[in-house]
Amino acid sequence: MKVLMSGNEGIARGAYEYGIRFASGYPGTPSTEIIETFAQYPDVYAEWSPNEKVALEVGIGAALAGDRAMVVMKHVGVNVAADPLFTVSYTGTNGALVIVTADDPSLHSSQNEQDNRNYARFAKIPMLEPSDSQEAKDFVKLAFEISERFDTPVFLRTTTRVSHSKSLVHVEDPIPWEDKTEIKINTSKYVMVPMNARIRRMEVEKRTQRLKEFAETFVENRLEINDPGVGIITSGMPYHYAKDVFPKLSYLKLGMVYPLPINLIRNFASKVRQLYVIEELDPFIEEQVKAAGIDVKGKAIFPYTGEFDPGVIEKGITGKNLTTVCIPDVPIPSRPPNLCPGCPHRGLFYVLGKLKTFVTGDIGCYTLSFMKPLEGLHSCVCMGASIGMAHGMGKALKDKGKGKVVGVIGDSTFIHSGITSLLNMSYNKSDAVIVICDNRTTAMTGMQEHPGTGYTLLGEKTKELDLETLSSALGIESVRVIDPYDISTTRTVIKEELSRSGTSIVISRRSCILFKRHVTDSRKPLKIDADKCIGCGICIGLGCPPISWRKFENLPAESIKRKTKKQDGIAFIDSNICNGCTVCQQLCKADAIIEESPSHGKK
Amino acid sequence: MEKNNHVKSILLAGVGGQGILRASDILCMVMMEAGLDAKKSEVHGMAQRGGCVTSHVRYGQKVYSPIARKGEVDILLSFEKLESLRYLDFMKPAGSIIINNIEIYPPSVNLGDIIYPQNIIDLIRNTFKTVKVINARDIAVQAGNVRAENTALLGVLSLYLPIDIALWEKVLTSSFAAAVAEANLRAFHLGRAA
Numbered sequence A: 001m002k003v004l005m006s007g008n009e010g011i012a013r014g015a016y017e018y019g020i021r022f023a024s025g026y027p028g029t030p031s032t033e034i035i036e037t038f039a040q041y042p043d044v045y046a047e048w049s050p051n052e053k054v055a056l057e058v059g060i061g062a063a064l065a066g067d068r069a070m071v072v073m074k075h076v077g078v079n080v081a082a083d084p085l086f087t088v089s090y091t092g093t094n095g096a097l098v099i100v101t102a103d104d105p106s107l108h109s110s111q112n113e114q115d116n117r118n119y120a121r122f123a124k125i126p127m128l129e130p131s132d133s134q135e136a137k138d139f140v141k142l143a144f145e146i147s148e149r150f151d152t153p154v155f156l157r158t159t160t161r162v163s164h165s166k167s168l169v170h171v172e173d174p175i176p177w178e179d180k181t182e183i184k185i186n187t188s189k190y191v192m193v194p195m196n197a198r199i200r201r202m203e204v205e206k207r208t209q210r211l212k213e214f215a216e217t218f219v220e221n222r223l224e225i226n227d228p229g230v231g232i233i234t235s236g237m238p239y240h241y242a243k244d245v246f247p248k249l250s251y252l253k254l255g256m257v258y259p260l261p262i263n264l265i266r267n268f269a270s271k272v273r274q275l276y277v278i279e280e281l282d283p284f285i286e287e288q289v290k291a292a293g294i295d296v297k298g299k300a301i302f303p304y305t306g307e308f309d310p311g312v313i314e315k316g317i318t319g320k321n322l323t324t325v326c327i328p329d330v331p332i333p334s335r336p337p338n339l340c341p342g343c344p345h346r347g348l349f350y351v352l353g354k355l356k357t358f359v360t361g362d363i364g365c366y367t368l369s370f371m372k373p374l375e376g377l378h379s380c381v382c383m384g385a386s387i388g389m390a391h392g393m394g395k396a397l398k399d400k401g402k403g404k405v406v407g408v409i410g411d412s413t414f415i416h417s418g419i420t421s422l423l424n425m426s427y428n429k430s431d432a433v434i435v436i437c438d439n440r441t442t443a444m445t446g447m448q449e450h451p452g453t454g455y456t457l458l459g460e461k462t463k464e465l466d467l468e469t470l471s472s473a474l475g476i477e478s479v480r481v482i483d484p485y486d487i488s489t490t491r492t493v494i495k496e497e498l499s500r501s502g503t504s505i506v507i508s509r510r511s512c513i514l515f516k517r518h519v520t521d522s523r524k525p526l527k528i529d530a531d532k533c534i535g536c537g538i539c540i541g542l543g544c545p546p547i548s549w550r551k552f553e554n555l556p557a558e559s560i561k562r563k564t565k566k567q568d569g570i571a572f573i574d575s576n577i578c579n580g581c582t583v584c585q586q587l588c589k590a591d592a593i594i595e596e597s598p599s600h601g602k603k
Numbered sequence B: 001m002e003k004n005n006h007v008k009s010i011l012l013a014g015v016g017g018q019g020i021l022r023a024s025d026i027l028c029m030v031m032m033e034a035g036l037d038a039k040k041s042e043v044h045g046m047a048q049r050g051g052c053v054t055s056h057v058r059y060g061q062k063v064y065s066p067i068a069r070k071g072e073v074d075i076l077l078s079f080e081k082l083e084s085l086r087y088l089d090f091m092k093p094a095g096s097i098i099i100n101n102i103e104i105y106p107p108s109v110n111l112g113d114i115i116y117p118q119n120i121i122d123l124i125r126n127t128f129k130t131v132k133v134i135n136a137r138d139i140a141v142q143a144g145n146v147r148a149e150n151t152a153l154l155g156v157l158s159l160y161l162p163i164d165i166a167l168w169e170k171v172l173t174s175s176f177a178a179a180v181a182e183a184n185l186r187a188f189h190l191g192r193a194a
Helices: A007-017 A032-038 A052-064 A075-080 A082-091 A117-123 A133-150 A160-164 A194-217 A237-245 A262-271 A284-291 A310-318 A344-354 A365-370 A385-401 A411-417 A419-427 A467-473 A487-499 A583-587 B020-033 B081-086 B120-127 B136-143 B146-158 B165-175 B178-193
Strands: A002-006 A022-025 A045-048 A068-074 A096-103 A154-159 A166-170 A221-224 A227-234 A249-254 A256-258 A274-278 A358-360 A405-410 A433-438 A478-482 A504-509 A526-528 A547-551 A569-573 A593-595 B008-015 B037-042 B052-060 B073-078 B091-100 B130-134
Touching: A002 A007, A002 A133, A002 B020, A007 A032, A007 A096, A007 A133, A007 A154, A007 A160, A007 A166, A022 A032, A022 A052, A032 A045, A032 A068, A052 A068, A052 A075, A052 A082, A052 A096, A068 A075, A068 A133, A075 A082, A075 A096, A082 A117, A082 A194, A096 A133, A096 A160, A117 A154, A117 A256, A117 A284, A133 A154, A133 A166, A133 A194, A154 A160, A160 B037, A166 B020, A194 A221, A194 A262, A221 A262, A227 A237, A227 A262, A237 A249, A237 A274, A237 A310, A249 A262, A262 A284, A274 A284, A274 A310, A344 A365, A344 A405, A344 A433, A344 A487, A344 A583, A358 A385, A365 A405, A385 A405, A385 A419, A385 A433, A405 A411, A411 A419, A411 A433, A433 A487, A467 A478, A467 A504, A478 A487, A487 A504, A487 A583, A526 A569, A583 A593, B008 B020, B008 B081, B020 B037, B020 B052, B020 B146, B020 B165, B073 B081, B073 B146, B081 B091, B081 B120, B091 B120, B091 B146, B120 B130, B130 B146, B136 B146, B136 B178, B146 B165, B146 B178, B165 B178
Parallel strands: A022 A045, A022 A068, A068 A096, A096 A154, A227 A249, A227 A274, A358 A405, A405 A433, A433 A504, A478 A504, B008 B073, B073 B091, B091 B130
Antiparallel strands: A002 A166, A166 B037, A221 A249, A526 A593, A547 A569, B008 B052, B037 B052
16 A cells, blocks of 8 residues: 655654564654654554653663664754764664664754764764655665664664655555563673773674675665766765656665765776766765775765755756746845744743843744844754853853843753753852743644653653752752743743842743643733724734734725824734734733634634 | 656745645645655744745656756745745746735734835736736635635645546545535635636
């Protein structure tokens, strides 16, 4: 049966079909749907771990117990998991271990576009790279086979375009899970003290040699000899881009991108007159091919940055592109993503933006509030960085920083990698204020559970982390909870905490507006009372999607109600998308924001 | 160099929350039901939070790339007026454009930093011969579900595609919960008639 599937759904399906029943991970675009889909299959164990390092260690443990485990993360998640990664390469896996890394060329939803193929070579771990949803499904099986056969962790690398595009997949019946688990002690292999690790280090080199030989005849390193004029070495989605524009050229399509089949590449090079490597991001294949003394063109004609598309490849090889029309010469306003109507972050960041403090930010929806008009966040580096950076800034600024540095972090992100940094603040006597934006879920990636939600990925009720108690246990003396829908209290509490010495925690607690579990109060959409609006624009400063500005010059004369000579327009609220959070209503000085009449209320 | 001439490309463009991804899923499944190879691609994540959303759908005997090149799109199905302007360079010069005649202001317009371009439709008509303008929101309201804007637009699109209407109805019926399927089918047919 053929089914339309995303690459991520293909990976989950492939694991399930191959009898894999164990998976762990941490959500992150573009990888999230892999674990979410896998968790829907019957009789599987799947978990959201607090972060990628824990997720990998969980997978290593499962494999050590003899099971076959899949661990899933986005590209930057591998940075977090890098510590166990490099050493599980030495120990080997016993059962089987496949690590999925979902890279994000063009930074569609990430803070960098690192090329995680480098991790394969760096950690000496083989890497497969599927190019569409069918291969995503098939390659998971191949990855587990390689892991079992060579006693090695195996990477499966996707990119955003493979993970999130959909194509037809042939679905098969799953094979059942086979219980190979047992407790077996083998300290020389699994206790990586220097005397053991030195020996395992040699095993890694032997394994890499065997994998190089394996790669030469690996079925998914595929030759397509057509036109002998031009040969293209490629892998992943760029294969499809190239085939789209040049279906008749010759290809070496690599399903395994580390280690490379150098003899196969040499053989391919001998069959074609001009050889190209088409790869997004780093010249990973190109440099190895060149190091083998094979003449090839790559980054000389293709970009180092961003994801490719068929046009990029066409331009690189022919120097030309399709004819396009002239775009009309008008400025086109950009449309960046924005916080949702009724988002609990909006009130908090409105207050922070007005306080003239430096706000170290973190990874989450709230990162968007760096933009106009909120401008309430001033840095974003990685998961958890806000807390360490707020501490570092405070220490460096000394008196100049007193009452001027705030760190903000989401609930899931705090649990991911903020706890030790908060402990550091209390240990090393920090003066900054940390705000935990506790929206009760992992909102940015689409409402995943975490240790603070009280539920597991499989939907079981579990212990719910108490952030107040945890903060106190870490030595934070002032822990306060606010509702960010209450602007006045939010402002007062943050000001009070900024004026205190010592580290403070402010928990800004209000469920994500899209998260159904906690939304209990029925709120009524608001509207502008045109008889009262004085056109001051304060509500516009919230950047809330339903609120827009209407200039009098564009309105029919009879509808204009001018309150002052200077007034040149009026605010408008689209009641269809207003959630009635009342933040704008609290800010309005003219009492011009009122409830939409009940007959139009949508809830 | 050779070209793969049998693949058609449709670009759906609009604003996060307008049901673009659902519409492109439906379109892709219709092509699959019609016995064609089909692929689609969009980017999830940040793009959905009120930002621009695009989805490429490509179909034919054999599809390689899930995204179209600039200059390659046959039909642009635009869910919002400004968004139709943003991707004109993806269009074949002889391509067709369907525009939902509604305006959703981005923050920069609300803040008064930049004006929402006037006469967008005229600008596009100056360049393209086949431009269809409808108000899918009105159609959706008429069909009994304001969220059926996307299926109303699919109804308009269906006029441009040689696909049996029964296939559309089959996929539409299976794509929505029973409670809203009828309104969506109604919106689809009203879109066709608009």
